[in-house]
Amino acid sequence: MATMTRCSESRLAELIDTYGKLVFSICYKITGDYFTAEDITQETFLSVFQKYETFDGNNEKSWICRIATNKSIDFLRSAGRKGVPTEDEFFEGVVEKRGSPEDLCLEEEIKRDLERRCESLKPPYDEIARDYYLLEKSVSEMAAERKMNSKSIQTQVYRARNMLRKLYGKEGLA
Amino acid sequence: MNDYPTEEELNRMIEELEREQLYAPRHLKEDILVKARKIEKRRNKNVQPVSFRMYTLKMAVGMAAAVLLVFMIPAESGNGFEGIGMTEGRWKALEERNLSEEKDRVSLDERIMARMDEKREEAGKLFEKVGNLFRREDLGGNDYEN
Known part of the structure; x- marks a missing residue:
């Protein structure tokens, strides 16, 4: 059954470039949570990286999206999340029409809300959260700017993320 | 929702999402690649089984030497x-x-x-x-x- 060779780092990078946005969108759509979608997207691609040899070579996109979908559903099951859509709702009409004026306004509102929450964190996590989530800088970029170790920045990002998660969780926002 | 989507449902969802504007955080790629490198390192190390065997061998040799010494070295008389x-x-x-x-x-x-x-x-x-x-x-x- 296994026809593929091991997945190299360069191959993984290609897959992320090709399917990263789709996978994240799937995870976000199913879980409704930005941070969870991030985690599951990472897990999806790491599973792809580890199990690439078992892939039969047919319909790569479907295979990767299947992993993402199943992981997202597993997360919802284990977390016991409320508001899990029913079978009827899930794949019918759940996909909103993005790009509409309402959605653009909503995105702006979400960004402003995120900015406000980032600022409410204690330093240095406020700046870290702003750079990472709002300005979407990478860890290596942030490390270079601050002249710090990447691992230290990664730790700070992780902590900022947990703080933001708690803030969102407290107010009942997904 | 208890079941995973069927192939048809999944393909439909993919098509619908692709029609819309897709988004992913920019830092996600680097985060994934960093973790993948760690996994690759662990894979390539492949030392674990060998080191366990070596450890077992060393222990066995040590025990055998100890038992031999017990037989070889006479105790104090009396x-x-x-x-x-x-x-x-x-x-x-x-x-x-x-x-x-x-x-x-x-x-x-x-x-x-x-x-x-x-x-x-x-x-x-x-x-x-x-x-x-x-x-x-x-x-x-x-x-x-x-």
């Missing part, structure tokens, strides 16, 4: 446990050594006893002399006991 598994020659040598030590001990005991007897005799003579000093007949009078 504690009732001699080295097991020694050759006949070594047994004889040990026995002779024990015997000669025994002889030495006996002769030493005898010498000590003889010396003590001498000292006891000397002490006896000394007491007698002292006793004689207090006797009346020596002083020219009656025996004080009477």
